Amino acid sequence: MEKILVLIIGAGPAGLATSGCLNRLNIPNIVVEREDCSASLWKRRSYDCLKLHLAKQFCHLPHMPFPPNTPTFVSKAGFINYLDEYATRFNINPRYNRNVKSAYFKDGRWTVEVENTASSEREVYSAKYLVVATGENGQGVIPEIPGLVESFKGEYLHSSKYKNGEKFAGKDVLVVGSGNSGMEIAYDLSKWDAKVSIVVRSPVHVLTKGIVRIGMWLLRYFPVKLVDRWCLLLAELRFGSTSRYGLVRPKTGPFMNKIITGRSPTIDVGCVGEIKSGKIQVVPSIKRIEGKRVEFVDGNTKIVDSIVFATGYKSSVSKWLQVDDGDLFNENGMPKRKFPEHWKGKNGLYSVGFGRQGLAGITRDAQDIAKDIDSLFCRRCMNKL
Incomplete structure (x- = not known):
């Protein structure tokens, strides 16, 4: 068993930001990550044309703004480079290939059991403070649709597996979801000359980056x-x-809707123009699938070769946080309390990146957590004097 003051689970932007803030305060911490790299969502599970949807001043991590010559809207490659530079600047060295199996609170400390998937060895950490930085995007969600698994004759995939539209050229592709990923993937597919339809299941605000x-x-x-x-x-x-x-x-308006539902407005990258021109067809929710025939709730049908599900993610916390003795997470692995009270639980348990506030929210969470741990850590040191 390895004893540590702070254990951070997850080496995405949330985990890096928290470790960076703690390192600036000289507070010992370890970051464990299930993948073999940091920011795996950006490096391994995002499409090629992705850019940050907000201007750079709203997207930097704590204590390191983007350089002045950085484009206003940062590309995927640019943001990955930024995250790698952030880890170097703040001396963050995650332990990769660490798959957390269980975490529980006992005798005043958090015991976290981890599988080292590179060596197949079991590791156990004992931490005074536990920071959950796995975020809201732990696992891709594909909805249950009658006939999808048992009868669909084409290819279907989650948006996290989509890279670009090259292999879909000339094919009939159905994109499910009208959020940022769905709209951007539909637009990218149209640029590769796929025959694209997009499922819009609910009302959506579409704005430009400038707006x-x-x-x-x-x-x-x-x-x-x-x-x-x-x-x-x-x-x-x-x-x-x-x-x-x-x-x-x-x-409700776009920003009020974000506050109430947590859903951000969709940023148009050109998809609306393709829809208005008829190159991308808007269709309602799917009712059932049989072979390659998709039936929609309005009774219309369509033959498709492939389906891309841009249907979001869900938290994976409930898989390993066996008993939430920190009174922070619900059964779905999300904080019980809404922003801005979402980041701190009991018994030294914290969450970062679960407030539905994007990268700016991650920055606030990380700074609040580091400040809180620093005050508790200093208090413990004073009590020993």
Whole structure:
């Protein structure tokens, strides 16, 4: 058993940010990561054309802004380089190939059992503080659809497995999901001359990067409802009425909707133009699948060769946090309390990256956690004097 003050589970942006903040305060910590690299979601499970959806000033990690010459909207490769440089600057050295099997609180400490998948050895850590940094995107979700598994004759995959549309050229492809991933993948497929349809199951706000950037700046000075009104006016001027194309807007504005539901507005990269031109077809929810025939809830059918599910992720925390003695997570592996009270539980248990606030939220969580552990750590040291 290896004793450590702070154990951080996960070496994505959330884990790196927390370790970086702790290292600046000289607080001992270890980061364990199940994959063989840091930021595996970005390096291994994201499509080639991905860019940060928000301007760079809203996306940097603590204590390290992007260099001045960085493009306003950072590319996938640029962000990966930034994360690697962040780990180097703050001397973060995750232990890779560590798959957490269980974590429980006993006798004042957290016991975490880990499988070293590279050596097949079992490791046990004993930590005073446990930081869960696996985030909301632990495992890709593919919804249960009648006929998908047992009868579909084509290829289906989660968006985390999609790289680009090269192999789909000339094929009929159905994209399920109208969030950022779904819209961007549909647009990318159309550029590779695939015949694309996109399932839009619920109302969605579609804005441009510029409108979102303006909105986030205005939120510093004006109420969210007023900012929503202005942003919707700009969106109307940019896109016209989108409901006629199957893109119905929610009743609440984009930023208020984010606060209430946690769902961010979809940032258009050109997909709306393809929809308006008829190159991408909008369809409703899927009812059932038989062979390559997909039936939709409106009774229409379509023959497709492939399906890409841009249907989000779910937390994997409940698989290994056997008993939540920290009173922080619910049965779905998400914090019981909403932002901004989501990051701290009991018995030294913390979460980072679960507040549905993007990279800016990760930065706030990491700084709050490091500050809290520092105050508790200093208090313990004083008590020993």
